[in-house]
Amino acid sequence: MNKLFGVLMLFAVLLVHFIDCRPIRSSKRLVKVGVQLDNSEKTASASGNTYxxxxxxxxxxxxxxxxxxxxxxxxxxxxxxxxxxxxGPTDHHLFTxxxxxxxxxxxxxxxxxxxxxxGEPKVTIMDTVDVLSTKPCPTVPIF
Incomplete structure (x- = not known):
């Protein structure tokens, strides 16, 4: 009985460690995006605007x-x-x-x-990758 309990505990510890170490594709709600007009004169212009x-x-x-x-x-x-x-191509308007x-x-x-x-652009978060703040980010690109 004690051996079985020990094996189960080891399995549980390894499982928790594995789950804790991998990066998580998470909810888009982790990051908020704000868009502001950033022209030097702070007014919109038909010739071009910086945001x-x-x-x-x-x-x-x-x-x-x-x-x-x-x-x-x-x-x-x-x-x-x-x-x-x-x-990919910028005409798809996907960025990181x-x-x-x-x-x-x-x-x-x-x-x-x-x-x-x-007109003002609309920015939408499509996906994020996160880890616990005590862990390092993965070194390979995920997207």
Whole structure:
């Protein structure tokens, strides 16, 4: 009986350790995105507008990667972008952040978009990868 109990306990410890160590594809609600007009004159212009994107980690976990989509109004096109990485062709408007660690309560505020035309972009979080904040992020790209 004691041997069986010991084997079961070892199995349980190994199972918990395995589950705890792997990165988790998690809910999109861990990261909030804010979009602000970032023109120097702070007014919208038909010739082009620059927008600041702010990604904030709302969880207690370490967010390792953020995949998001940028939806443009019909009256605008994506001219330039800074501090975001495209996934595939940019006409699909899927991107990731260049930072691999977004700590709990912290924000990434260096992302910018420049649009030609009128209208504000809509940014939607598609997927995130997170681990417990005491664990390292995975070293291989997940997206």
């Amino acid at each position: 600041k994107l702010e990604f904030t980690n709302l969880s207690y976990k370490l967010v390792c990667q953020v995949k998001f989509r940028i939806e443009l109004p019909e009256t605008a096109t994506l001219d330039e972008y800074w501090n975001i990485n495209p996934i 952040l260049p930072v691999e660690q977004l700590y709990p309560g912290r924000s990434f505020t260096s992302a910018r978009l420049k649009l030609n035309g009128v």
